[in-house]
Amino acid sequence: MKKYLLFVLISFLTQTNLSFSLQAQTVKKDFQYTNQLTTSTDSLIHQAARTYLSNTARLGLSVGIYHNNETITYHYGSTQQEKQVLPTNKTIYEIGSISKTFTGTLLAQAVKDKKLKLEDDVRMYLDGDYPNLAYQGQPIRVGHLVSHISGLPNFLPDNPGLFQTTSSDSLPFVLSRILNNYSKQDFLNDLHNVKLDTIPGYKFRYSNSSPQLLKYILERVYQKSFADLLKIYLLQPLKMKHTTSRYKEVKVKHLAKGYNSKGNFMPYIPENLDAAGGIFSTIPDMLQYLKFHLDETNEVVALSHQVTTGDINQYAIGLNWQETITSKKQKKIWQSGGTFGFSSYAVIYPELAIAIVLLTNQADNTAQTELGHIADKIVNNMIKL
Structure with a gap:
């Protein structure tokens, strides 16, 4: 079940010399922290970063940790191939499928605001007739849209043949061109042609x-754009000044370049995939977002972590969050992401007040998994304190 945004695209950097100068690789000036936290994590993170970047398919890596009001960030490698530019707290990355958790959080807000319910038939919020969005009388419900059990295809337009007939090197550019010219009306028109093959809510x-x-449903019930909803309910309250779903709002001078496993520069994610994987952010902004999600006394946060499918004692999905109870009986909530040229991983442990985010400007078949392993090592080390 653990598949991620655009993972099907990442079957496709050689890189120049990496800088590991100790005076530059850790950015500390913006944060308050104790020596205990840094001493216990520095050597582990430096070694993990060296190992990760020793793979010549890797270029840059940024790491952020929050624990009990203490925050620290680390930056390694480069934001581009052409010259050595060390990432900083201002470096902007695509966060891929972690964007889905923002969409899930907005859904939780909408439920709190009584704009809709998770059990609502999605057709309540669509103009026109969509008999195809039900199977044997059972409709796709709003809650199905945040747990990969709706039965809807991976992408609209639904063109599986494109993946079979287009080379891996060309596919990101072909998809980018198609999706950049794909309107909301195109999406809704193609939605009429979807054919479900099972009852929604059961099959991943x-x-x-x-x-x-x-x-589109959230935009309808609020009568506001997705980008505006992000700003109103998340970005402004959490002071995430460098996060956006609109490329035109990105400070390009701070934007990392993304690459595939062959070192080819990749196109940025099409804006109409914003709710699925198109958000741009920085390490400090993401730590603000994860800190928010650590507080499960907040009604919106609690609802966004509510299990929609699966068993949390083994593996479950909330509102676009993946969840489990660890062997040490602690709740672990995470999501990873991959775009054409970026990989990411974010995890929180509410009982431990720990949040970790890792962002990179390269995509390959193992990047997301390896980022998750680094996060696990950091947490295991912190628990031993």
Whole structure:
């Protein structure tokens, strides 16, 4: 079940010399922290970063940790191939499928605001007739759109043949061109042609079109754009000044370049995939977001972590969050992401007040998994304190 945004695209950096100068690789000036936290994590993180970047398919890596009001960030490698530019707290990355958790959080806000319910038939919020969005009388419900059990295809337009007939090197550019010219009306027109093959809510099928449909539903019930909803309910309250779903709002001078496993520069994610994987952010902003999600006394946060499918004692999905109870009986909530040229991983442990985020400007088949392993090592080390 653990598949991620655009993972099907990442079957495709050689890199120049990496800088590991100790005076530059850790950015500390913006944060308050104790020596205990830094001493216990520095050597582990430096070694993990060296190991990760020793793979010549890797270029840059940024790491952020929050624990009990203490925050620290680390930066390694480079934001581009052309010259050595060390990432900083201002470096902007694509966060891929972690964007889905923002969409899920907005859904939780909408439920709190009584704009809709998780059990609502999605057709309540669509103009026109969509008999195809039900199977044997059972409709796709709003809650199905945040847990990959809606039955909707991975992408709309639904063109599996494109992945079979287009080379891996060309596919990101072909998809980018198609999706950059794909309108909301195109999406809704193609939605009429979807054919469900099972009752919604039971079968896992990874779907980027589901959060996109949810985006249009949220825009309808609030009468505001997705980008504006992000600003009103998340970005402004959490002071995430460098996070956006609109490329035109990105400070390009701080934007990392993304690459595939062959070192080829990749296109940025099309804006109409914003709700599924198109958010840009920085390490400090993401730590603000994860800190918010540590507080499960907050009604919106608690609802966004509510299990929609699976068993949390083994593996479950909340509102676009993946969840489990660890062997040490602690709740672990995470999501990873991958775009054409970026990989990411974010995890929180509410009982431990720990949040970790890792962002990179390269995508390959193992990057997301390895980022998750680094996060696990950091947490295990912190628990021993």
